[in-house]
Amino acid sequence: MNLVEVSGLDKTFKGGLFEKSRQVLFDVRFALPAGETCGFVGGNGQGKTTTIKCLFGFIRPDRGEIRFFGRPLGPREKKRIGYMPERPYLYEFLTGREFLRLHWSLVGASGDFPAACESILRRVDLSHAVDKRLRSYSKGMLQRIGLAQALIHSPDLLILDEPMSGLDPDGRLLVKEILREEKARGATIFFSSHLLQDMDELCTHLTVIEAGRILHDGAVASFRNEHPDLEKAFRAWRLKHRGGLP
Amino acid sequence: MKAIVTLALTSYREMIRERVVLVIAALALFLVFLSLLLGQFTFDESERLLADLGWAATELGAVAVALFSGSFLLARELDRQTCLLILSKPVSRTQFLIGKWAGTFLLLLSLVLVMSLTMAALLGRFSAPLWIIAASILCKSLILLSWALFASTLVRPTLALLSGVCLYLLGHWLGDLTYFAEKSADPAAVEIMRAARWLVPNFDLFNWKDHFHLVNPPSSRDIIGMCLQGAAWVVIWLAAAGAVFRRKDLV
Ligand SMILES: Nc1ncnc2c1ncn2[C@@H]1O[C@H](COP(=O)(O)OP(=O)(O)OP(=O)(O)O)[C@@H](O)[C@H]1O
Ligand SMILES: [Mg+2]
Numbered sequence: 001m002n003l004v005e006v007s008g009l010d011k012t013f014k015g016g017l018f019e020k021s022r023q024v025l026f027d028v029r030f031a032l033p034a035g036e037t038c039g040f041v042g043g044n045g046q047g048k049t050t051t052i053k054c055l056f057g058f059i060r061p062d063r064g065e066i067r068f069f070g071r072p073l074g075p076r077e078k079k080r081i082g083y084m085p086e087r088p089y090l091y092e093f094l095t096g097r098e099f100l101r102l103h104w105s106l107v108g109a110s111g112d113f114p115a116a117c118e119s120i121l122r123r124v125d126l127s128h129a130v131d132k133r134l135r136s137y138s139k140g141m142l143q144r145i146g147l148a149q150a151l152i153h154s155p156d157l158l159i160l161d162e163p164m165s166g167l168d169p170d171g172r173l174l175v176k177e178i179l180r181e182e183k184a185r186g187a188t189i190f191f192s193s194h195l196l197q198d199m200d201e202l203c204t205h206l207t208v209i210e211a212g213r214i215l216h217d218g219a220v221a222s223f224r225n226e227h228p229d230l231e232k233a234f235r236a237w238r239l240k241h242r243g244g245l246p
Numbered sequence: 247m248k249a250i251v252t253l254a255l256t257s258y259r260e261m262i263r264e265r266v267v268l269v270i271a272a273l274a275l276f277l278v279f280l281s282l283l284l285g286q287f288t289f290d291e292s293e294r295l296l297a298d299l300g301w302a303a304t305e306l307g308a309v310a311v312a313l314f315s316g317s318f319l320l321a322r323e324l325d326r327q328t329c330l331l332i333l334s335k336p337v338s339r340t341q342f343l344i345g346k347w348a349g350t351f352l353l354l355l356s357l358v359l360v361m362s363l364t365m366a367a368l369l370g371r372f373s374a375p376l377w378i379i380a381a382s383i384l385c386k387s388l389i390l391l392s393w394a395l396f397a398s399t400l401v402r403p404t405l406a407l408l409s410g411v412c413l414y415l416l417g418h419w420l421g422d423l424t425y426f427a428e429k430s431a432d433p434a435a436v437e438i439m440r441a442a443r444w445l446v447p448n449f450d451l452f453n454w455k456d457h458f459h460l461v462n463p464p465s466s467r468d469i470i471g472m473c474l475q476g477a478a479w480v481v482i483w484l485a486a487a488g489a490v491f492r493r494k495d496l497v
Contacts (some may be wrong), residue, residue: 075336083334089326
């Protein structure tokens, strides 16, 4: 079964008075199979964030259909999704605990908040900063509390925009560890990155976007083919399909 | 509904902790104390001076907070991507907007309350006009807040702020301008002013500061009228803001 199905997304950003309109998504289509860790790869400015924002309806696509759990996105579906935006800056005057409580009550999660809070903070290694204001958090800490917010209600589907950017090596390891745990719990994960190494270690499914078009959507193995790693596979793929560019 | 309350309380807490708001409140309180000090030198008029200055300071503070937070609210949410986080939860854009509005409402309510109570304590007078004036100032600032919020969905925050200031001034001059238009007997001017009455709230209706010194409080009909007018403007502009915000791409 596919948890997410996207078909035929087009998006053109309307230009202002002096700018040209610009189409950034062209017939984007992909499907995320349940229970898998799905990577969303593409270089800078290829349309990853725009696609993810379309999924949630933050950006209205001009055309196309998006289904979560077989239905259009509504409150019921939203409760089952955890999301972390690119560069989360968050409410800087709240403490970590207040921030998590806000999201806990907005998803209408039932259960014991203090316990959930403790456990998630331990997992993202922020227990020491729980009562500090987010204003005093470092970039990596913000990234981690952003992740905590996405995980606290044990969602079935995780959508993370560049969860590892801006983290030091330890932080990256931690995030990878968490993603593995989430997968083991049974969650479906969709995360974007422009680094193929991350994908190689974690993903079973790969969606590749370039210049707003989906180049590949399927199992990692089929993309990798006989190549030793994704990096090489990607390069070979490019040579074949676009005739160049290193 | 629960989402709106949660959002309102959270954003209220956020704003209270922000220094800008505290600075404005402190400044307004300082003005009240200053007027008290000045009052020491003008013996018989001291109470009147204190009341006038105090109300002016309260209104200035409330209007400033309303216009600033209204104009910059959405831009800041988009900047920090906080609104994306909230909207990825089971919260609609309309609920989000109302929640944020309600949070600012709580802030303005506390500001006006603190100022009014300080004045009442200084003057030793907790009379009915006190509450009516406080309510009228709150009404006025809520109208401006809703306008600024609406304007900020259309134009840049600074421009929205500027338009709010213009609205505030126009709303106060509406009576005078209408008077001049009628005096000039120019039909075009009269027509323009008639149209303006439908676009600009008449803030003279919300101006009861002088009642503090009068014995008779305003009639309850006037008070209800004021509240209804205020509520109507708030609803209209909030609905307009919602209509635009729902269609916006949140990039
Ligand atoms: N509001 C906007 N108006 C016009 N163009 C935009 C807008 N937002 C994004 N774009 C353009 O759309 C393209 C895709 O941007 P997007 O943010 O989706 O890329 P990305 O794959 O997430 O890149 P990165 O790895 O840098 O995050 C870019 O070329 C960008 O310039
Ligand atoms: Mg991006």
